[in-house]
Structures are given as structure tokens and as C-alpha cells.
Amino acid sequence: MEYQKSIIEVIRERKSCRTFIKKDIKLDEVKKLEEFINEINSLIDIKARFMLVTREIENNKKTEKLGTYGIISGATSFIVGIMDRQEKKAETFGYNFEKIILFATDLGLATCWLAGTFNRNDFAKKIDLSGNEFIPIVSPVGYPKSKRGILDSMVRTIARSGNRKQWSEIFFDKEPDIPIEKSSIGEYEAALEMTRIAPSASNKQPWRIIRDDHGYNFYIFRTKGYKLRNFDVQRNDLGIAMCHFELTLKELRHKGEWQFIKDNHRSDGFEYVVTWVHV
Numbered sequence: 001m002e003y004q005k006s007i008i009e010v011i012r013e014r015k016s017c018r019t020f021i022k023k024d025i026k027l028d029e030v031k032k033l034e035e036f037i038n039e040i041n042s043l044i045d046i047k048a049r050f051m052l053v054t055r056e057i058e059n060n061k062k063t064e065k066l067g068t069y070g071i072i073s074g075a076t077s078f079i080v081g082i083m084d085r086q087e088k089k090a091e092t093f094g095y096n097f098e099k100i101i102l103f104a105t106d107l108g109l110a111t112c113w114l115a116g117t118f119n120r121n122d123f124a125k126k127i128d129l130s131g132n133e134f135i136p137i138v139s140p141v142g143y144p145k146s147k148r149g150i151l152d153s154m155v156r157t158i159a160r161s162g163n164r165k166q167w168s169e170i171f172f173d174k175e176p177d178i179p180i181e182k183s184s185i186g187e188y189e190a191a192l193e194m195t196r197i198a199p200s201a202s203n204k205q206p207w208r209i210i211r212d213d214h215g216y217n218f219y220i221f222r223t224k225g226y227k228l229r230n231f232d233v234q235r236n237d238l239g240i241a242m243c244h245f246e247l248t249l250k251e252l253r254h255k256g257e258w259q260f261i262k263d264n265h266r267s268d269g270f271e272y273v274v275t276w277v278h279v
Contacts, residue, residue: 001036003106007247010106011194017110020074020142024054029107030077033141036103037079046092047084050100052077052141053126066126067119068140072112075140079104079111080123083231085132090232091273094239097137098198102247110144113137113199115233136231164197165205171196172210176270180211188216191248198244200237201226207241208270214261215277218242219270238273245276255279 003010025033034052041049053066054077066078081097083090101111115137123135168179171192182189192209200206204226208219218238226234242258249256256278264272 001032001039001103003103005106007102007251008190008194010102011197011244011248014102014105014111014199016112016199017140017144018072018112019145020072020076020110020140021145022074022076023143024076025109025142029109032107033079033100033104033109037100040096040100044092044096046089047087048093048096049082050097051080051082051127053080053123067122068114068117071114071117072140074145075142077141078123079139079141080127080135081137082127082129082133083136084130085134085230088232090136090235091239091242093136094236095243096239097139097236098240098243099247101139102243104141108143109141111139111141113139113201115201115231115236134230137236163203167192167196170205170208172208174210174212176208176210176268185211187249187252187254190252191245191254194244194248195241198237198241200240201233204234204237205241206234207238210270214264215256215259215275216245217261217264217275218245218273219266220273221270235273242274249276 030052037050037052079097079100081093083093087093101113104111118138120135123138127135167182171180172178173180180192185192195207195209204223206220206223206226208221210217210219218241220234220238222234256276258274259277261275264275266272
């Protein structure tokens with residue numbers, strides 16, 4: 001399935017939402033979202049999968065609830081990400097989850113990445129997990145309230161959700177002390193800007209991109225303490241950035257692919273992950 005609007009428009013529209021109208025998603029939108037999730041599941045090349053689940057169901061006259069410690073209010077459905085505990089490619093997980101998030105945005109639905117502020121046991125009860133699976137990330141999905149709740153506003157303020165790093169802090173030309181000049185990159189300007197505004201845990205934006213003769217090299221510049229047990233949150237964040245970068249270039253009809261280039265490892269705190277190479 002394809003996005004209906006320009007992916008650049010969709011990326012700009014996506015905002016983290018924590019205050020929802022307590023209303024079920026329309027059936028036709030549920031169907032489209034589930035079909036897209038199934039398509040992602042059929043193509044993903046790591047031990048991971050995604051599901052759409054409902055927050056409250058009647059079961060023997062008892063209501064089952066999914067806990068988010070008060071961070072999310074009103075949401076009745078969640079996108080749930082499931083991964084094998086031995087799987088290390090959190091960037092691929094984040095890349096595919098963000099595709100789903102953007103598809104929901106394209107449908108007019110609101111979302112919010114949650115990595116540490118939900119009750120994993122509650123969600124695990126709703127899903128048939130294998131012995132080695134766990135749930136690293138979920139996102140509420142539904143219709144946003146026009147006015148944010150007090151807690152929602154506080155969380156956005158603490159995380160500085162409306163702010164993003166400047167180009168000179170994250171995009172470099174051959175070396176980390178040489179910022180990329182926008183005038184030198186042509187169609188890549190839009191792709192890098194969509195990467196710059198990608199969401200990340202606590203808005204840390206741990207990705208760094210260095211352009212060289214190979215292409216655009218993606219690195220993690222880590223923030224201490226941002227790693228959940230069995231899950232690399234900042235590697236996941238880099239996957240979100242990769243998703244924005246690639247989808248934008250594809251919309252602009254730019255041909256390229258991800259490659260792993262062995263000699264791109266550095267010893268200055270930049271942790272190499274992958275390179276976008278023009279083909």
C-alpha cells in the first residue's frame with residue numbers, strides 16, 4: 001500500500017500526541033492500517049513483527065486495560081512492536097515501525113512513540129508471544145483532542161519536543177568539524193531536513209550523518225543511559241531517521257540503496273551503522 005499524500009507533508013504533519021478522544025478508530029481505517037502492518041510483517045527481514053491491538057475488550061464481563069502510567073489518555077488502540085530478544089538490529093525495527101507511524105498519520109490518526117512508559121505485562125497479556133519475544137515499543141493510535149492535556153504539555157516541555165538540532169550539529173562533510181553546506185547537496189537537502197525533524201527518545205537525535213565519496217554515512221552519537229534492557233533505543237532512533245531519509249529520496253525519484261562499508265568505523269564516539277549509496 002502507498003501513502004496518499006506527499007511523504008514530506010506526512011512527515012511534517014506527524015506530531016507526538018498523548019491526549020486522545022476516547023473513540024474507536026473507524027472500521028475502514030482499521031482495515032487499511034492492519035493491511036499495511038501485515039505488508040510490513042511480510043517484508044521485514046529481522047525477527048520482529050507488529051500488531052494493532054485494542055485497549056479495552058470485554059472478557060467474561062471484565063474489562064482488560066493496557067497501562068501507560070498516565071502518560072496517554074483516551075487512546076483505545078495501540079500499535080505494538082514485538083521483537084526477538086536475540087535480535088540486534090534495532091535500527092531495522094525502528095525503520096519499519098516509523099513506516100507504520102507515518103501511514104497512520106496519512107490516515108489522519110495521531111500517534112506517540114513509547115519505549116519506557118508503558119506496562120509491558122499488560123500488553124503481553126493481549127498478544128501471543130513466543131518464548132523469546134518481548135515488546136520494546138508501542139504507540140497509541142487514534143484521534144487527537146484539539147487541546148492537549150496538562151501532562152501531555154508538561155512532557156513535551158521537558159522533552160523539548162518542538163526543538164530540533166541545527167544542521168551544523170548533525171550533518172557533516174567528510175569530517176565532524178565541517179558542517180554540510182545546503183547549497184552543495186541539491187535534492188538531498190529535503191531528505192536531510194526530513195531526517196532532522198524525525199522523532200527520537202527524549203528528543204536526543206542521536207544520529208549523525210557524514211557525507212563522503214561513498215555516500216551519506218549514518219552514525220550513532222550516543223547519549224549515556226539511553227538503552228533499555230535487551231533493546232537499543234538510540235539505534236532504534238537512527239532507524240527512524242533512516243526511514244525519513246529514504247522515503248523522501250524515493251518520493252524525489254532518487255535511486256540509491258543501503259550498504260555496509262567496512263572502512264567507515266571511527267574512534268571518536270561516532271558509531272557507524274550504514275551508508276546510503278547512490279546507484
